[in-house]
Amino acid sequence: MHASFHPQASFDPDYNPMIRKLESIFTLTDDERRALETLPMQLAVLRDHQDIVREGDRPSRSCLILGGFTATYKITAGGKRQIVAFGIPGDIPDLQSLHLKVLDVSIGTLTQCRLGFITHDDLRDLCTRFPRIAAAFWRETLIEGAIFREWVINIGRREAYSRMAHVLCEFLVRLRAVGLVEGHACDLPITQVEFADALGITPVHINRVFQQMRADGLIELKGERLNIPDWDRLKHVGEFDSTYLHLEIDQAVA
Amino acid sequence: MHASFHPQASFDPDYNPMIRKLESIFTLTDDERRALETLPMQLAVLRDHQDIVREGDRPSRSCLILGGFTATYKITAGGKRQIVAFGIPGDIPDLQSLHLKVLDVSIGTLTQCRLGFITHDDLRDLCTRFPRIAAAFWRETLIEGAIFREWVINIGRREAYSRMAHVLCEFLVRLRAVGLVEGHACDLPITQVEFADALGITPVHINRVFQQMRADGLIELKGERLNIPDWDRLKHVGEFDSTYLHLEIDQAVA
DNA sequence: CGACTCTTTGAATTTTGTCAAACTGAGTGG
DNA sequence: CCACTCAGTTTGACAAAATTCAAAGAGTCG
Known part of the structure; x- marks a missing residue:
């Protein structure tokens, strides 16, 4: 089953695209599922064209995109902007900050966004208790890296x-x-x-x-x-x- | 052989730049150090301008660069080549293949290279037993991603x-x-x-x-x-x- | 209707690409 | 020791892609 039109998915407040994504990789155990469902997440809605985090920040949490689109970007010394990635629902565009203290890019909304902020402590705890989830997160960041490579080529x-x-x-x-x-x-x-x-x-x-x-x-x-x-x-x-x-x-x- | 202010570093067969790199991040426990030192590694020396792995491969091991330089690249449909990364001693340019089955880039030597091949099984085992090392490896791939972003901007x-x-x-x-x-x-x-x-x-x-x-x-x-x-x-x-x-x-x- | 952002257009300019040939320096072998 | 090769570098003239600047149109919203 792939890619059908699930309009409700965008509106259901309980719908969690992260769980859906993980399930597409492997079958979650009951423990894993429960941990994910009860993962504390601070919900927020941001207007379009607002910064979520900025270059130089030292965030203590990462944000899951529940709805809407984001852009990861940087401003050059010459004042030009380069967008290096688009974030879509299900992505955690600043997951990197879990292991890299200082953020080297800014992330802003393109459209209005529904975001779920998860603390690094909770994420670390989740990764320690469930190595398969840790591996899946790592994998996500590797795919992100593959997309960067493709952009360089492009x-x-x-x-x-x-x-x-x-x-x-x-x-x-x-x-x-x-x-x-x-x-x-x-x-x-x-x-x-x-x-x-x-x-x-x-x-x-x-x-x-x-x-x-x-x-x-x-x-x-x-x-x-x-x-x-x-x-x-x-x-x-x-x-x-x-x-x-x-x-x-x-x-x-x- | 050129390229070194520390000639002994390049010649000492026991010198392992991976251990050095990890030590620069945190102090290794005795167990961690022992595991790293005894990590099975198949040594190889490749001539310059040889492919190490190719796009489409499904490698069962990754390679640590002990000496020399590599280039990660891809050929476009139009036959043009784009190098997306340079590998230097201490890097594991195809660490991604630990979690991504099919390789989406090719990696070749620029100079003669001394390489240490480590099987994914051994790497996975190491990561399971030593979560701090797993986190450090993940961190390395995240920095690699940060470099890709910078290349996009550049x-x-x-x-x-x-x-x-x-x-x-x-x-x-x-x-x-x-x-x-x-x-x-x-x-x-x-x-x-x-x-x-x-x-x-x-x-x-x-x-x-x-x-x-x-x-x-x-x-x-x-x-x-x-x-x-x-x-x-x-x-x-x-x-x-x-x-x-x-x-x-x-x-x-x- | 403004006010606003985003899109569209035109003309001159700059950066970079293309092609083709010559040069340089480090081997190699007679 | 001198051609000879070969990979890498350098040069010049011309063409193409993309930028710059400036201004006009379109669509939406209060």
Whole structure:
């Protein structure tokens, strides 16, 4: 079972995408499940474009994204912003701070977000008691690393057009894994300026690329709604191969 | 064999940079030390420019770099190569394969390398018995991730000149942490073509950048020997701040 | 209707890429 | 010891991709 449309998932306050994600990797024991369900979590809702944590912070907790999208970014000395990762529901974008005291990036919301803050003490305790969960968390950060590598390749070696195609493919596949894609369409609440900051290009150029992709029938983008009429062609243009996302379930469309 | 201010370190067959690295983070207990010292490790020496593992492999062991330098890379569909990381002594460039079955990158030697292969079974056993070592390994992979993020920023948002300055700074600081820098000089057994593949630029352009940097007195580069006459200026040009490397010891020169 | 953010457009400029050839220095073998 | 090779570096002229600057349009919200 994969990737179906679960609108309720986004609204049910008890729905925990972290548990769902772990279950997709291995079957939880009753003890593990109970520990996860009772894991103390401080809920918060943030407006769009708010910082969650900032470079230089020494956080004592990490945040699980329950709903909404985040961006992990850094501002260069020259004042330019580079987004290095997008966070989607189920992600813990600052899990790294569990082992690295000082945060080397900032994380902010792109849309309104429902977040669950979990203290490092509780996370450490969980990892000590349940090594399989610890391994799964470690694995998550390794996949995050694989995505960073792919971004280096994307930005370093592909021109703007296929670079954009590649992130769109990645975004769609990741969203599908958490059930946020309907058919070949999904919400895309990311502005052209934000894409520019993520792809290392100029907003002006992003716009030109989008124009071209629309003209080529590669994407249908209106407002915050994205539709992919020809997935195989988009994959081909973006040279996209989902292996690096290390999804357990082989998605028919990935 | 070059590349070392501590010749004994490179030649002593018992010298293990992994133990040294762990000791720089916390004091090992006798049990931990013994386990590390007796960790079965298959030694190998590889010529320069040999693949150690390839994309798509499903390795059952990881390799510790005892001496020499490696490059982690991927070839795009268009046949271009992007290097996403340099491996230096003390690194385990494919530690990720402990938790991610299929390798999503290739790793090859840049120079002749002395490698120590450790089976995943032995590593898993070590991690289970010594949670602090497991945490330290996890931490290493998180720092690796931080370096990837920095590369995204470097390639995405800096022009060739400061981009090069930045990698040189990073390389020097990392080398210094393992005792491979003398004063402000180190071996730099990386060709211009390889730098091009790492920085996402053309070899021709790398050359122009080097020319300019030499003319500006920013670097002294002759053969495989690099000297930095003015560290502060190089750092400034590369907008380099070593925080993301998460070194425990604050290096005077970092 | 402003006020606002986000998108779109055009023209001139800069950075970087491409291609092709020459140069350099360290081996190698006659 | 001198060609010869070979990998790596350097150069120049030209082309392409992307940036910059500046301004105009579109959509939404109070």
